[in-house]
Amino acid sequence: MHFTYVLKRENGDWYVGYTANLIARIKEHEVRWKSKVKLMYYEAYYSESLARNREKRLKYYGSAWRGLKRRLSA
Numbered sequence: 001m002h003f004t005y006v007l008k009r010e011n012g013d014w015y016v017g018y019t020a021n022l023i024a025r026i027k028e029h030e031v032r033w034k035s036k037v038k039l040m041y042y043e044a045y046y047s048e049s050l051a052r053n054r055e056k057r058l059k060y061y062g063s064a065w066r067g068l069k070r071r072l073s074a
Contacts, residue, residue: 001064002051010035018055040072
């Protein structure tokens with residue numbers, strides 16, 4: 001199983017990524033950023049390529065990210 005996820009840092013910054021191990025990846029972010037993060041959203045995929053493509057759409061196409069962020073902020 002592969003995941004596309006959205007994290008929110010304590011300083012209010014958002015982060016989009018993909019991984020095969022969601023819990024371990026969140027812990028890695030917390031260690032690297034030296035702050036707690038909040039898992040705001042995730043999507044599960046059977047294929048790594050589907051998860052990676054979704055991450056790219058969210059990172060590089062503003063309309064996809066704005067639409068998701070609007071739903072998460074409501």
